[in-house]
Amino acid sequence: SSELTQDPAVSVALGQTVTITCQGDSLRSYYASWYQQKPGQAPVVVVCGKNNRPSGIPDRFSGSYSGNTASLTITGAQAEDEADYFCNSRVSSGNPWVFGGGTKLTVL
Amino acid sequence: QVQLVQSGAEVKKPGASVRVSCKASGYTFTNYNLHWVRQAPGQGLEWMGIINPNGGSTTYAQKLQGRVTMTRDTSTRTVYMELSSLRSEDTAVYYCAKESTIFGVLLIDYWGQGTRVTVSS
Numbered sequence: 001s002s003e004l005t006q007d008p009a010v011s012v013a014l015g016q017t018v019t020i021t022c023q024g025d026s027l028r029s030y031y032a033s034w035y036q037q038k039p040g041q042a043p044v045v046v047v048c049g050k051n052n053r054p055s056g057i058p059d060r061f062s063g064s065y066s067g068n069t070a071s072l073t074i075t076g077a078q079a080e081d082e083a084d085y086f087c088n089s090r091v092s093s094g095n096p097w098v099f100g101g102g103t104k105l106t107v108l
Numbered sequence: 109q110v111q112l113v114q115s116g117a118e119v120k121k122p123g124a125s126v127r128v129s130c131k132a133s134g135y136t137f138t139n140y141n142l143h144w145v146r147q148a149p150g151q152g153l154e155w156m157g158i159i160n161p162n163g164g165s166t167t168y169a170q171k172l173q174g175r176v177t178m179t180r181d182t183s184t185r186t187v188y189m190e191l192s193s194l195r196s197e198d199t200a201v202y203y204c205a206k207e208s209t210i211f212g213v214l215l216i217d218y219w220g221q222g223t224r225v226t227v228s229s
Contacts, residue, residue: 031213033213033216035153035216042203042219043216045210045215045217048211049211049212049213050211052210052211054210086152086153088153088215090214094170095169095170096158096167097143097158099145099152099153099154102152102153
């Protein structure tokens with residue numbers, strides 16, 4: 001399959017840890033990138049590759065992999081982390097690039 | 109700094125075509141592929157296709173084959189996305205986005221501001 005599957009919504013208490021997952025066969029061959037999107041704004045990459053953060057991204061964001069699942073973990077979630085999170089990877093069949101359906105993160 | 113500046117919002121009738129432009133600056137235009145990604149209201153991101161500004165080669169999403177055309181003008185550092193036979197489900201914000209390799213990973217690192225396209229009779 002060339003799809004990436006994400007849970008539609010996740011919530012976390014302020015200061016706690018939350019993990020957002022992305023599942024798909026392509027993740028056995030390609031790394032995922034994770035994007036944060038706030039309302040009315042373009043997406044911003046927060047984690048890419050095995051576990052890399054572009055400059056300016058807080059170190060509370062981290063990535064990991066297991067089999068066909070990529071995970072984005074926010075350790076000590078802040079109010080400003082409330083956003084939609086999308087995973088993205090290349091795929092080897094069908095469309096060459098694919099996005100997950102997105103996860104809406106609510107910080108309580 | 110890298111900037112991708114897109115054309116303004118469009119309102120089109122079903123069956124019409126729309127062309128969205130994306131002017132790039134702040135980097136070597138021909139060195140990086142550009143993608144088009146759209147987002148319907150309240151929905152996720154949908155990859156539409158990619159263009160190589162160096163030679164103009166393109167790859168389109170299977171779902172949009174035959175309706176989408178991506179072109180570029182290297183003299184003005186601009187890429188264009190044209191979508192034809194518009195239908196209501198094409199109502200979305202359309203983004204152009206620059207590809208790059210960061211930490212050895214091919215990804216999209218910069219996005220345009222988005223262009224809202226509304227298809228309505």
